[in-house]
Amino acid sequence: MNRQNFIKKGLLGSGIFASTVSSAGILKNDIDEIEPLEPLDTENINFNSDKLENHSVLHKASTRGHADHGWLVSNHTFSFANYHNPERMHFGVLRVLNDDTVAKGRGFGRHPHDNMEIISIPLEGDLEHEDSMGNKAIIRKGDIQVMSAGTGIIHSEYNKNTDQAVKFLQIWVYPNQRNVSPRYDQITLDIAQRQNKFQQILSPNPDDEGVWIHQDAWFSMGHFDKDIETTYQIKQSGNGVYIFVIKGSVTVEGQALETRDGFGIWDVSEINLKSTSADTEILLMDLSMTLD
């Protein structure tokens, strides 16, 4: 699968690795039948930068999929569970970006995962993790949790608090190889190190800052005062960047973004950001646009 096709399939929603086989015995893999790249969801994009035109996609917060299960309220940037939007399937190898709120004392019971790199970023409250590898831990704001599900992992995640909801981002990234050995890790970061700059929280390298995953991906978080300008250099040629505004507001190459908006850019080597309100918190995901 070539790079352009993978991006386009993400935007058009056919990027699932499914194919049909005809009775003539010919594998008709629709991954190879994609027209040239076209960005979607562009009605709100101001193309005041050459970097953005035909190289970006905007997902406004209000356009996300919404699920309210009572104990769990979730907003899905990309198609997930019963939310299926063919125009929102993935951005490169980023497949799931769920903005979850779990009621006090409630949570996800024991359930399995496989073949996915799963990253959880707590925003408020305490989340209690337990898994089939014997790990039992609590993560809270400032922590990053990662699971390489690989051949299979069973886990549960509960809101440890009895007096408040827990809020966290649940992110799934396609792995660069199937059936790796399952792995769990969590770290606590010094969030002071992200004040008015980006702090790396994830990479492909076990020896690098933050947690690591089986994919060419680097995540960073930043907490900015108003009117702080910064430039982010793409870590690897060919990667795209997906920016999610946790709170506050920012302009990215002139594109205004507000709380919980998502914005993807590709075919660039660096991007310029400027916070436009105080107490702005940003998650930046620098990801491979191809699946090996």
Added chain:
Amino acid sequence: MRTLTFIIFGKNEEILLTLKRIIELTPTWNAIIQQDLNACKQQLLDEPVNVLLLSSGLSIEDEREITDHLSRLTYPIGLIKHYGGGSGLLKNEVYSLFPELLPV
């Protein structure tokens, strides 16, 4: 809703059972679990199914061999290389294969 029959081929029994349970939540879908390559190939020959869903724990060789086997079948079949292991992506994968099933 169209009737669909799946074969779920993989090695992790708990995940296979979970996928079967999730698939069969849709009243007109049913699933058969296979953990052995040769048994899976024979099952595909014995009775037409709509979807082969590749679950976890398979070797690269097993995935390649069962995929190659599909081209020898005399009926159309969908192939899903499943990611995620649970309910998160499963329906999306099925709807991508059969967009006409997407609820309006």
